[in-house]
Amino acid sequence: MSYLLDVQNITKRYGNKVVLKNVTFNVPSGSIVGFIGDNGAGKSTTFKTILGLVSQDSGRIKIFGKENIHKQPKMKEKIGVVFDAMNLPAHLTIKQLNKVFLRIFNTWNQDDFFRLVNSFSLPEDKQIYKFSRGMSMKLSIAVALSHNAKLLLLDEATGGLDPSSREQVLGELKSFVRESSGGILLSSHIMSDIEKIASHIVFIKNGEILLNERKDKILEKFAIVDIKKERLSLLNRNIVVAKRDYGSYSRILVSNKMELPKDLSSKKISMEELSLLLTNRE
Amino acid sequence: MKGLLLTNYYLVYRSIFAYVGLALLISGVLLFFSGPMVSGVAAMLIILLMTLPSLEVIKIESKSGYDKYVLTLPVSRSNIVRSHYIFYLSVVIIGAFLSYIVIYTYDLIFETQINGIINIISSGIFVVLLAGALIYPFLYIFGADKSDAFVLGGGFVGLFVYYGIKFLVEDLIDKLPLSIDSSLLVPILFIVLGITVFTLSYLIAVIIYRKKEF
Numbered sequence: 001m002s003y004l005l006d007v008q009n010i011t012k013r014y015g016n017k018v019v020l021k022n023v024t025f026n027v028p029s030g031s032i033v034g035f036i037g038d039n040g041a042g043k044s045t046t047f048k049t050i051l052g053l054v055s056q057d058s059g060r061i062k063i064f065g066k067e068n069i070h071k072q073p074k075m076k077e078k079i080g081v082v083f084d085a086m087n088l089p090a091h092l093t094i095k096q097l098n099k100v101f102l103r104i105f106n107t108w109n110q111d112d113f114f115r116l117v118n119s120f121s122l123p124e125d126k127q128i129y130k131f132s133r134g135m136s137m138k139l140s141i142a143v144a145l146s147h148n149a150k151l152l153l154l155d156e157a158t159g160g161l162d163p164s165s166r167e168q169v170l171g172e173l174k175s176f177v178r179e180s181s182g183g184i185l186l187s188s189h190i191m192s193d194i195e196k197i198a199s200h201i202v203f204i205k206n207g208e209i210l211l212n213e214r215k216d217k218i219l220e221k222f223a224i225v226d227i228k229k230e231r232l233s234l235l236n237r238n239i240v241v242a243k244r245d246y247g248s249y250s251r252i253l254v255s256n257k258m259e260l261p262k263d264l265s266s267k268k269i270s271m272e273e274l275s276l277l278l279t280n281r282e
Numbered sequence: 283m284k285g286l287l288l289t290n291y292y293l294v295y296r297s298i299f300a301y302v303g304l305a306l307l308i309s310g311v312l313l314f315f316s317g318p319m320v321s322g323v324a325a326m327l328i329i330l331l332m333t334l335p336s337l338e339v340i341k342i343e344s345k346s347g348y349d350k351y352v353l354t355l356p357v358s359r360s361n362i363v364r365s366h367y368i369f370y371l372s373v374v375i376i377g378a379f380l381s382y383i384v385i386y387t388y389d390l391i392f393e394t395q396i397n398g399i400i401n402i403i404s405s406g407i408f409v410v411l412l413a414g415a416l417i418y419p420f421l422y423i424f425g426a427d428k429s430d431a432f433v434l435g436g437g438f439v440g441l442f443v444y445y446g447i448k449f450l451v452e453d454l455i456d457k458l459p460l461s462i463d464s465s466l467l468v469p470i471l472f473i474v475l476g477i478t479v480f481t482l483s484y485l486i487a488v489i490i491y492r493k494k495e496f
Contacts, residue, residue, distance in 0.1 A: 103285030
């Protein structure tokens with residue numbers, strides 16, 4: 001199967017500190033991959049490595065089946081990027097930005113761009129640095145969606161948006177995947193967003209991937225159980241994904257609830273709980 | 283490339299126009315009150331002040347995070363560096379023309395005889411090209427945070443080197459038994475030297491920028 005993005009065993013060190021350890025995951029066509037992890041877990045470094053902003057020490061990254069994206073700038077026509085802060089040239093207005101991108105992207109679609117700008121209620125003649133964080137993020141998303149990209153790399157793109165704007169943005173992202181068969185790598189701290197639109201979940205902690213699974217499989221097969229410590233030995237160790245102790249009992253994330261002892265009742269899993277348990281696991 | 287150049291223009295065009303106004307005002311006042319003897323200073327001032335905002339491009343890009351974002355656009359790293367250098371060179375050329383027009387106009391209106399306008403302009407071009415050639419690689423290596431220090435340092439080094447070379451060349455022409463018209467040779471020498479150093483600096487900057495991590 002060919003993936004829009006295929007990351008294989010990426011390792012990155014800053015001095016003696018290993019910030020990415022054998023990171024492996026992919027973004028298939030027509031999927032939205034939720035990339036979850038705490039601050040400093042390695043999400044932004046992963047994005048930067050994928051985009052060639054920093055070099056990896058080992059491993060391989062393929063985008064649209066090809067390596068070394070920085071040597072093939074034209075390929076970037078098909079990649080839309082939003083970073084966790086507004087990174088557009090701040091002194092420009094939206095109209096000026098449109099003129100610039102018309103000259104940079106062969107595939108720039110100004111009708112789409114102004115449709116999104118209007119739908120996000122953004123002022124066309126105001127300099128971007130005067131925008132609120134939410135407005136800036138909406139503009140960055142509008143840019144990413146206006147050049148017929150096939151792959152979107154969105155690092156905390158919904159951060160700073162109010163609930164109704166988030167709803168609107170998530171709607172746009174879903175229709176992007178539906179209409180273009182594209183793919184999205186979306187990192188977010190807002191679990192409800194991930195729960196709503198992600199088809200795959202990749203969880204990273206301290207530069208290591210702890211979970212890489214389809215969301216429907218997680219919801220169907222994974223479970224969280226509270227179990228007394230003396231009964232822990234009854235559990236099949238192979239299904240234990242994460243464990244956290246709470247005094248006399250432990251809370252455990254298991255990968256197959258069918259293999260739980262019959263008398264153990266499991267809770268329906270939510271992304272919020274999944275994230276908390278993986279983050280705080282022992 | 284056109285898109286990158288247009289971005290650079292949009293980022294600083296207000297400052298460039300403001301500096302042009304300021305440069306014209308100061309050089310006008312200087313020429314009016316002090317006469318043709320300060321024509322060199324006036325011409326140099328116009329070129330120097332005009333090029334200052336174009337050096338701000340990298341600082342503004344870095345402040346807004348655009349220096350990172352631009353690498354995600356369908357442009358190569360060498361194109362990004364080239365856009366900075368071409369934009370700077372364009373402003374230097376416009377500054378030189380403006381400088382020439384101001385001195386020439388003053389000459390016409392006040393019927394003075396300013397000698398060696400080309401000489402004056404070429405020295406201005408050399409100083410700013412040398413300053414740019416020094417500043418850009420430093421900005422790529424150390425980042426835009428210290429840009430003010432680099433700009434100041436680059437300007438001083440440019441002036442220092444200019445007067446050093448000028449002294450050497452004039453001394454050499456005097457000593458050699460050649461019948462060379464130094465009024466034409468010296469300006470050509472400075473412009474060629476300035477463009478050569480600027481081009482070399484561009485090649486070095488591309489190597490630096492290709493390896494830079496963000």
